[in-house]
Amino acid sequence: MSTDTTAAPRESHARAWEGFGWGFAAKLVLMAAVNAVGLYVAWSAWDVEQWGVLVVSLALVAVADVVYFSRRRLAGKYIFPGLVFLLVFQVFTMAYTVYVATTNYGTGHNSTQDQAVDALLIQNERPVEGGATYPLTILISDDGPGFAVVGESGEVLAGTAEEPLAPVPGAAVDGERVTAVPGYDVVDLPTLLADTDLQQDVLELRVPVSEDADDGSFRTREGSRATVYASSLAWDEDVQTMTDTTTGTVYRADQDTGNFRADDGSTLPVGWRVGVGLDNFTKAFTDTNYSGPFWKITAWTFSFAFLTVASSFLLGLAIALLFNDTRIRGRAVMRTLFILPYAFPAFLSALLWRGMLNSNPDYGIINSLFFFGQRIEWLTDPTLAKLAILGVNLWLTFPYFFLVCTGALQSLPTDIEEAARIDGAGRWRQFRAITLPLLLISTTPLLIASFAFNFNNFVIIYMLTGGGPRFTDTSAPLGHTDILITMIYQISGVQGGSADYGLASALSIIVFIVVGAVSAVAFRRTRKHEEVL
Amino acid sequence: MRKTTLSVAAVAAVALLAACSGGDPEPAENAATEEAAAAPEAAGELVIWVDENRQPAVAAAAEDFTAETGVEVELVVKNFEDIRADFLAQVPTGEGPDLTVGAHDWLGSFIVNGVVDTVDLGGQESAFEDVAIEALTYDGQLYGLPYALESVGLVRNTELAPDPVPATFDEMIAEGEASGAKLPFVINTAGADGDAYTYYAFQTSFGAPVFVQNEDGSYTNEVGMGGDGGYAYAEWLAEHGQAGDGLLSTDWTYDIANQEFADGNAPYTVAGPWAVPTYTEAGIEVAVDPIPAAGGETAAPFVGVQGFYLSARSDNALVATSFLTNYISTPEAMQALYDADPRIPALSEVAEAVAEDPVVAGFLAAAQNGAPMPSIPEMGDVWDHWNAAEASIISGDAEPEAAWDKMLADLDATLNG
Numbered sequence: 014m015s016t017d018t019t020a021a022p023r024e025s026h027a028r029a030w031e032g033f034g035w036g037f038a039a040k041l042v043l044m045a046a047v048n049a050v051g052l053y054v055a056w057s058a059w060d061v062e063q064w065g066v067l068v069v070s071l072a073l074v075a076v077a078d079v080v081y082f083s084r085r086r087l088a089g090k091y092i093f094p095g096l097v098f099l100l101v102f103q104v105f106t107m108a109y110t111v112y113v114a115t116t117n118y119g120t121g122h123n124s125t126q127d128q129a130v131d132a133l134l135i136q137n138e139r140p141v142e143g144g145a146t147y148p149l150t151i152l153i154s155d156d157g158p159g160f161a162v163v164g165e166s167g168e169v170l171a172g173t174a175e176e177p178l179a180p181v182p183g184a185a186v187d188g189e190r191v192t193a194v195p196g197y198d199v200v201d202l203p204t205l206l207a208d209t210d211l212q213q214d215v216l217e218l219r220v221p222v223s224e225d226a227d228d229g230s231f232r233t234r235e236g237s238r239a240t241v242y243a244s245s246l247a248w249d250e251d252v253q254t255m256t257d258t259t260t261g262t263v264y265r266a267d268q269d270t271g272n273f274r275a276d277d278g279s280t281l282p283v284g285w286r287v288g289v290g291l292d293n294f295t296k297a298f299t300d301t302n303y304s305g306p307f308w309k310i311t312a313w314t315f316s317f318a319f320l321t322v323a324s325s326f327l328l329g330l331a332i333a334l335l336f337n338d339t340r341i342r343g344r345a346v347m348r349t350l351f352i353l354p355y356a357f358p359a360f361l362s363a364l365l366w367r368g369m370l371n372s373n374p375d376y377g378i379i380n381s382l383f384f385f386g387q388r389i390e391w392l393t394d395p396t397l398a399k400l401a402i403l404g405v406n407l408w409l410t411f412p413y414f415f416l417v418c419t420g421a422l423q424s425l426p427t428d429i430e431e432a433a434r435i436d437g438a439g440r441w442r443q444f445r446a447i448t449l450p451l452l453l454i455s456t457t458p459l460l461i462a463s464f465a466f467n468f469n470n471f472v473i474i475y476m477l478t479g480g481g482p483r484f485t486d487t488s489a490p491l492g493h494t495d496i497l498i499t500m501i502y503q504i505s506g507v508q509g510g511s512a513d514y515g516l517a518s519a520l521s522i523i524v525f526i527v528v529g530a531v532s533a534v535a536f537r538r539t540r541k542h543e544e545v546l
Numbered sequence: 547m548r549k550t551t552l553s554v555a556a557v558a559a560v561a562l563l564a565a566c567s568g569g570d571p572e573p574a575e576n577a578a579t580e581e582a583a584a585a586p587e588a589a590g591e592l593v594i595w596v597d598e599n600r601q602p603a604v605a606a607a608a609e610d611f612t613a614e615t616g617v618e619v620e621l622v623v624k625n626f627e628d629i630r631a632d633f634l635a636q637v638p639t640g641e642g643p644d645l646t647v648g649a650h651d652w653l654g655s656f657i658v659n660g661v662v663d664t665v666d667l668g669g670q671e672s673a674f675e676d677v678a679i680e681a682l683t684y685d686g687q688l689y690g691l692p693y694a695l696e697s698v699g700l701v702r703n704t705e706l707a708p709d710p711v712p713a714t715f716d717e718m719i720a721e722g723e724a725s726g727a728k729l730p731f732v733i734n735t736a737g738a739d740g741d742a743y744t745y746y747a748f749q750t751s752f753g754a755p756v757f758v759q760n761e762d763g764s765y766t767n768e769v770g771m772g773g774d775g776g777y778a779y780a781e782w783l784a785e786h787g788q789a790g791d792g793l794l795s796t797d798w799t800y801d802i803a804n805q806e807f808a809d810g811n812a813p814y815t816v817a818g819p820w821a822v823p824t825y826t827e828a829g830i831e832v833a834v835d836p837i838p839a840a841g842g843e844t845a846a847p848f849v850g851v852q853g854f855y856l857s858a859r860s861d862n863a864l865v866a867t868s869f870l871t872n873y874i875s876t877p878e879a880m881q882a883l884y885d886a887d888p889r890i891p892a893l894s895e896v897a898e899a900v901a902e903d904p905v906v907a908g909f910l911a912a913a914q915n916g917a918p919m920p921s922i923p924e925m926g927d928v929w930d931h932w933n934a935a936e937a938s939i940i941s942g943d944a945e946p947e948a949a950w951d952k953m954l955a956d957l958d959a960t961l962n963g
Contacts, residue, residue, distance in 0.1 A: 061640065120923070123659035124638035132660025132858050139664075139687050146668045205864070206615045212864040234666040235868035282923070283660040302959065371737070373797035393738045393796070393941060481738060483934045485952065488959035490930035511655070511927050512634075 044081055048074055073097060107525075114518035117289045120511035122271050126285040130248050133255065133273070133283050137246040141229045144241035148190045149233050151205060151215055152197035158211070160220045160231050161191040161199075162239055169194065177221040178231065205236050212236075246281075255281060293519035302489045303516075306500070309484070311527075313399070314496040318467040321406045322460055328407065329414025330452070334444075337422045348419065355412035363476035366405045367392070370477075393482050395493040402494055406473050410463070414456075421455045422448070454539075461535045465528050469498045497524045591618045592862055592869060594854075595633070595646035597626040603886035604647075607879040611869050617862075619869070630655070637661035637857050644860040645870065650681040650851040653689055654923035662689050663856040663863060667871055678892035680763050681851035681918035691870045692853040693880060694889035698744055698818045699847070699912030700838065703727075704831040706813035715748065715840035718814055719793060725813045731793060732812040734803040738796050740937030742929065743919075744816055745783075746848050750917070752779040752841030756928060757920050765920040767961070771932075772954050775841070780939055780946035782840055789942025796941040816847075819889065819909050834908025836915045849916040851892065924961050931956040 051074030058067035080089040116122075147162040152171060159173035161184065169184035171194050185193040193199060205211060219230035222241055229243035247256045253266040255273045264273035264281050271287035272280040298304055332351060336344050354362065370391040371377030380389050391401045425448065433443050474480060480495035480503065491500055501520045506512025596604050601623050608619035622643065624632065630652045636642040638661065648656075656662035664687045671679050671688070678692035700711050700718075706725045712718050722730025734744045742749070746756070754775035757765040770776075786793040798806070807815040808828035816837060825832050837845040854874060860866050873879060880893040884900055890910050891897045901907040919925070935953035938944040944952075 120655055121658045123634060123661065128638055128859070129660055132657075135663055135858055136657065136660075136685070136687065140666065203615065206617055206868070209862065212862065216864050234668075234864070235871055236864050237868070237872075238666075238668045240666060240668065282658045284658075367737075368799075368801075371797055371799075371802075373795070376797055376802055393943065479739060481934075483938075488931075488956040490934070506926075511923070 040081065044078065047077055051077070069100075110518045110521055113514055114293055114522055115288055115290060116286050116515050117271055117292075118286050118515050118518075119513040120506060121282065122284045122286050124285060126266065126271075129273075129283045129285040130255075133246055133281055134244065134248060136283070138232075138242050138244040141241045141243050144229070146238050146240045147231075149231075149237055149239035150191040150194075151200040151233075151236065152194055153200050153211075154197045158200070158214050158218050159197060160218065160233070160239055161194050161197075162231070163189055163191060171197065172220040172231075174218055174220065177223050202236055289515065293515045294523075296516055297519055297523065302487055303504075306484055306487050306489055306491045306495075309493075310491065310495050310497055310500050313494070314468060317399075317402065317406075317496055318464050318470075320403055321410060321467045321470075322464045324403065324407050325410035325463075326414045326418075326456075326460060328411040329416075330418045332411070332415050333418035333422055337419065348415075351415055352412045354408050355410075355416070359409055360472045360476050362409055363405065363473050366401075366408075367477050370401055392478055395482055398478050398482060398494050402473060402477055405477055406467070406470070409473070410467075413463070414459075417456055417459055418452065421452050424455075425451050457539045458536070461532055461539070464535070465532055468496070468528050468531075469524070470496070471498045471502065474499045475502070497527075591620060592645065592866055593620050593622060593643040595622050595624050595629055595643045597629070597647060598623055599626075599887040600647055600883060601886075603879070603882040604874075606882050607873050607876075608869075611873045615865075615868075617865050617869075633855070633857075634659050634661055637859050640859060642857050642859065644857055644862050644866040646855050646857070648690070648853065648855050650690070650692070650853060651919045651921050651925055652855075653682065653684055653921035654925055656855065657684055657689070658923045661858050663858045663860065664688060665690055665856055665867065665870060667691070667875065670871070670875060673875075673894060674892050675894055675897060677849050677913065677916065677918055678851045678853075681849065681921060682853050683764065684921060690853040690855045691875055692851050692892040693874065693883055694852045694887070695849050695892055695913055696818060696820075696852070696889045697847045697849045697909065697913040697916045698747070698816050699834045699836065699909045701807070701815050701817045701822065701825065702833045702835060703807065703810060703813045703825075704833050706810065710833075711814070711835040711838055713838055715751075715838050718838045722813050727811055727813050729806060729812040731814045732798060732803050732806045733794065733816045734800045735794065735796050735798045735937065735940060736933065737799040738937055738941065740796070740933035740935070740940070741800075742932040742936050743848060745936060747816070747837040747845035747916075748782070748840040749779045750847075751839035751843050751845040752776070752782065753843050754779050755846075755917065756932070757922065757924070759917070763917065765922050767922055767924050769928075769954065769957050769961070771950075771957075776950055776954075777947055778841060780935075780950040783936060783939045784942070784946040787940040787942055794940050796937050819905070822905060832905065834905050834912065836912045844915055847912060847916045848919040849913050850919055852889065853892070927960045928957060931960065 051070050054070040055067050055074075058064070058070060077093065080086050080093050083089075150161040152159040152161055152173075154173075156173060156175075159171055159176075160178075161169060161171040161181070162178075163186055164170045164180070167186075168180045169186060169191050170178040171181045171184070171191075172178035181194055181196075183195045184191055191199075200211070205215065215233060215236060219232055219242070221230045222228040227243070229241045231239045232242045233239045245257060245259050247258055248254075249256065255264040255266075256262070257264070262275050262279075264275050267274045268287055270284070272284040274280050296303065297307060335341070336348055336351075341347070368376070369378045370380075372380065372388055372390045372393065374381035374384075374386040374388065377391070379391065380387060389397065391397050429447055429451075430443055433447055438446065474494055474496055478492070478494045480492040480499050482494075483490070483492045490503060495503070497520065501517045501524070504513055504520065505517035506514075592608075594604060594608070601621055605621055608621065611617065612619055626647075629646055629648055633642055633646055633648070633652075634655065638659075642661070653662070667688065674692055675695060678695050679688065681695075682688055682690045682692050702711060706727050707721060709721070712721060719730045735741050736744075742756075749755075749771075752775045754773065755770040758768045758770040759765055771779075783794065784790055788795055803815060804817070804821055804824050806812050807817070808825050808830055810830060822832060822834075837847055839845040854870055856863065856866055856870065874883075875893065877893060877895050880891050880896040881899070884891050884896060888900075888906070890906060890913060891900060897910060901910050931953050935944075935949045939946045939949050
């Protein structure tokens with residue numbers, strides 16, 4: 014670090030500031046825009062009470078200002094946008110997955126306890142049997158809203174939340190509907206529809222039919238009709254209990270499982286999300302319905318990913334070597350044709366193959382063309398289904414390695430091979446000792462990437478076999494060709510069955526650790542290949 | 547200069563951050579993302595999720611509603627298949643819609659997840675087909691406005707089989723064989739996956755409903771497929787399966803079954819209204835009848851009901867209910883929904899009007915034999931086991947009784963485990 018101010022040959026770019034120029038003006042405008050957007054996000058977050066988003070967006074704006082207005086932090090200026098992407102798209106997603114994995118989020122535990130209470134109260138407030146529906150007039154006074162209806166003998170009844178319905182003298186009636194009640198203002202429907210706060214008050218208003226609470230209370234759902242409803246559940250927030258008012262059963266909030274539970278063990282249908290620690294991880298490994306399939310599926314996932322990469326690399330390489338020979342004519346056309354399977358969307362090809370592999374030779378072209386019309390159960394026999402998946406995936410993947418190997422072969426220095434030939438190395442020796450090692454340097458990272466991709470190759474499994482044929486020794490709806498990612502999909506319940514997002518997230522984390530570990534080890538080994546040079 | 551480029555990148559980065567953290571950086575043109583930003587200042591605005599088919603009909607009703615009440619209605623077009631999962635995930639966060647279109651068998655999971663509110667039709671229930679109201683009723687409460695129903699029926703190629711369908715499966719097969727077509731009968735088995743839905747009418751004719759029904763037609767959560775009826779049905783599948791006389795086959799996917807029928811290779815098939823255009827476009831004249839019984843009882847197919855659900859966390863529940871009960875449940879709106887997406891209307895008055903079309907009348911008659919598909923929460927967990935068991939029996943891979951027992955045990959483990 015030089016302290017001599019007169020000679021500063023390595024003055025940093027950021028310090029070579031010569032005053033405000035056009036560049037600075039442009040920066041000012043852009044940073045103003047960044048700040049505006051950031052503050053808008055913070056404001057929206059404030060509106061919907063998303064405090065996490067609020068804090069993070071404010072922090073990011075502050076850091077952006079510091080980084081770009083400071084004369085130092087040159088490195089920061091380059092990496093800040095990338096870090097923001099990393100934070101939002103990677104770190105946040107992973108942290109959220111970890112969080113979900115430690116909860117019982119899933120069917121029946123979809124949200125917070127408050128929402129579960131609301132939902133239970135909604136579900137258990139029902140119209141009183143035989144209760145009629147009355148044309149309703151909504152009233153408003155200083156004490157709040159009230160209802161007025163025409164009683165059975167033609168008298169006008171009015172009441173509020175505190176005062177049960179009672180006859181009011183001096184009210185005006187038009188047909189079946191009350192038009193004026195002394196002491197109240199009448200709210201007409203357009204006014205009601207324009208006022209959301211009043212709508213909430215009206216929806217929440219229950220006007221008791223009489224002094225006896227068991228008679229139920231008038232309630233309206235859409236503002237022009239009133240029906241008598243009675244609630245069969247009572248929520249006591251202070252002691253956290255739900256009481257069934259018809260049977261007297263008391264359900265206590267159980268914060269360990271996220272349910273309302275009675276003493277006899279019965280629960281109310283709607284529960285809420287609670288933390289369950291590492292239970293989901295334990296379940297993945299110990300629950301008999303999952304642990305058996307889990308190990309089988311893990312083994313098949315590894316063999317599937319490895320065999321796919323190995324077979325398609327070897328086939329791709331072989332064809333690439335073949336077409337690298339200048340004596341073959343029409344190489345350009347042939348190469349294009351070989352790449353075609355790669356150009357089709359994989360899910361379409363998989364669906365087509367599924368049809369072609371139909372075991373009935375009348376429908377399945379594979380059996381009718383290549384197997385003399387024999388009936389071969391490609392998709393329903395456990396072993397054949399695995400073979401079918403590997404075969405179809407080979408067909409889908411080899412063009413990629415063909416492409417990659419062709420490129421790599423063309424960039425290999427020819428002089429080394431020439432030297433080997435002069436030294437008397439045979440064709441095989443040349444390939445094994447020179448071409449292959451040189452090729453692997455550039456293709457190994459791609460092999461690892463392909464392994465990681467196929468480890469999570471959802472499309473081919475889902476489209477070709479749907480995981481089937483099913484295991485017969487477990488009750489979990491999983492099959493012989495399921496890989497971990499399709500197992501996670503099945504458990505997450507997106508498809509229809511009951512969902513267990515907690516367990517699905519826990520399994521995702523396990524898959525992430527496995528793929529991460531395999532990739533790390535493999536990349537470490539790649540360095541050895543580089544020592545060849 | 548380099549600093550400027552970086553700032554541009556930063557703007558883009560922060561803008562993206564903004565976009566994915568919930569708030570929209572600017573009033574978006576895209577309706578699908580717009581609704582995600584819950585806008586509390588838009589007082590009295592209804593958000594409704596619809597699918598593409600029904601969008602025009604709901605839009606017409608919404609226009610009337612807006613003209614008469616001044617309440618703006620925003621329609622968000624979504625894939626029908628995505629609505630269930632999205633509704634479950636987004637209602638609790640407050641970003642769900644006020645109303646959504648949906649299928650009645652989603653109701654169970656909507657209830658245990660607490661995302662759906664009850665609907666009070668104010669005495670109009672009797673104007674609807676009973677099966678439609680039943681389907682959207684759970685534990686005595688109505689959760690949604692039904693608007694259409696659908697079920698499979700027996701579709702007949704009138705050239706190969708001019709006479710109305712006989713009452714039993716065996717008679718139908720005899721007629722089918724007499725017709726000289728390549729196959730006497732074809733049915734979608736969803737390939738090796740199995741399709742208990744399409745086969746269900748045959749199962750109920752053996753007296754083995756998927757769940758035991760109460761007197762009033764509602765379902766208990768007790769599996770009804772065990773017992774003699776269930777085993778008889780399993781035996782029947784095996785008898786006609788690939789190891790038996792081969793009348794049923796797991797080689798038939800939806801497409802293959804439709805193709806065989808459209809090619810005139812089979813006089814009879816079990817299919818829903820959605821498949822009929824495939825046949826008529828191929829030049830096949832069709833008639834629709836109730837499904838013949840294979841066992842001793844009435845063959846009752848599943849009736850699916852489509853309707854509108856009200857979110858449990860709607861900020862505009864009053865306006866939304868008013869829209870449903872006063873603007874969608876009118877004959878005009880129901881007719882518009884039928885015109886936009888021809889399913890049997892749930893409103894009896896409209897159903898009778900459109901039943902002038904013999905194909906619609908046939909499906910209506912088939913549906914009137916049927917029972918609503920259970921909407922109890924347990925239903926979602928049944929399909930996988932049920933389909934697989936049927937497929938393994940039909941293909942001859944498993945002994946009927948053993949496969950049926952395995953299915954019952956799996957269901958017990960899944961539902962009560």
